[in-house]
Amino acid sequence: MTYDLKVFTGNANRPLAEEIAQCLHLPLSDAEVSRFSDGEVFVQVNENVRGTDVFVVQPTCPPVNDNLMELLVMIDALKRASARRITAVLSYYGYARQDRKAQPRVPITAKLVADLLEAAGVDRVLALDLHAGQIQGFFNIPVDHLFAAPVIIDYLGKKDLKDAVIVSPDAGGVERARAIAKRLRAGLAIIDKRREGPNQSVAMHLIGEVRGRDTVVIDDMIDTAGTLVQAVTTLEREGARRILACGVHPVLSGPAIERIKTAPLEETVVTNSIPVASEKRAARLTVLSVAPLLSEAIRRIHDEESVSTLFV
Secondary structure, rough: OOOEEEEOOOOOOHHHHHHHHHHHHHOOOOOOEEEOOOOOOOEEOOOOOOOOOOEEEEEOOOHHHHHHHHHHHHHHHHHHOOOOOEEEEOOOOOOOOOOOOOOOOOOOOHHHHHHHHHHHHOOOOEEEEOHHHHHHHHHOEEEEEOOOHHHHHHHHHHOOOOOOEEEEEOOHHHHHHHHHHHHHHEEEEEEEEEEOOOEEEEEEEEEEEEEEEEOEEEEEOOOOOOOHHHHHHHHHHHHHEOOOOOOOOEEOOOOOHHHHHHHOOOOEEEEOOOOOOOOOOOOOEEEEEOOOHHHHHHHHOOOOOHHHHOOO
C-alpha cells in the first residue's frame, strides 16, 4: 500500500516550504495557522490527512516561542486528524545552544524542546545543521541530521579561491570546518575563542597560517555576528588576502547587520533555513537555497530509501 505525501507549513518560513513542495512537484497542503485575539495559536487543517505521510516544515527561528508553539499545535492537530506519520522538518532548531549544563542551575533547553515535540506526537525529525550533534540523542524517535555543507561547498567551489584556508571561529566548529576544507582541498585554521557570556565572545589566538591567502570563516549560525567579527578582525590582523564568511543559519539578531556591513568582509554566505528580510540582504549577503537538499531527503524518507548519502 502506498501513502500520500503531504507538506504543511506554519508561518515560520513559508517561502522555503513552498520551494520544497515545488521541488517535490506537489502543492503545499492547506492549513490555517492564525491567532486568537489574546495571542493563542489557532490551527485548522483544511484537507483530509487520514493515513497520510505528513511533513511539517517549521523552523523554530525568531520569534522562537511563537514558531515553536505553532509547530506543537500543528503536530497535535495532524495527530488528531489521524495522519499516519508526522515528520517535523526543522531547518533550524531553536534553543539548541543550551545543550548541556555548562554552569550550575541552568536548563538543557535542547532536551526540553525534544521532549515537547515527542509529547505533541511527532514520529520523526528531519533537522539541518544542529548546533550540537548530541541533540540527536535527546530524542527517542528517528532523527535524520542533514548538513548544508554540499550546498556551501558547491558555491565556494565556483569562487576561484587562491590558496584557500577554511577557518573555524572556535574549537566547537573544527569538525565542520575540517570536513569542508577536505572537500575543497583547502587548508585549515582555528581561532581560539573565550566566551565571556551569552552573545559575548573574544577572539584570542589564530592557529594556522593565513597570511596572503584567501580565507573562509565557517560557522553553523550567525546570530549577533560578534563571533564572526572577532574572527574576521583576527584574520585581517594576520594578513589574510580575502575574507569571506559562511553561516548556515542567518539568525541575524540585534547589531548583526551593522557589524557585517562594517567588517572587512568580501561576502557573507548563508542559507534560507531561516527567512532573510529584504533589507538585510543589502549587507553583502548571499542566500543559498537548501530546498533541493531537504526535498530530496523528504522524498527518500517517504519512499523508505536510504538518506545516508545526504549526511555529508
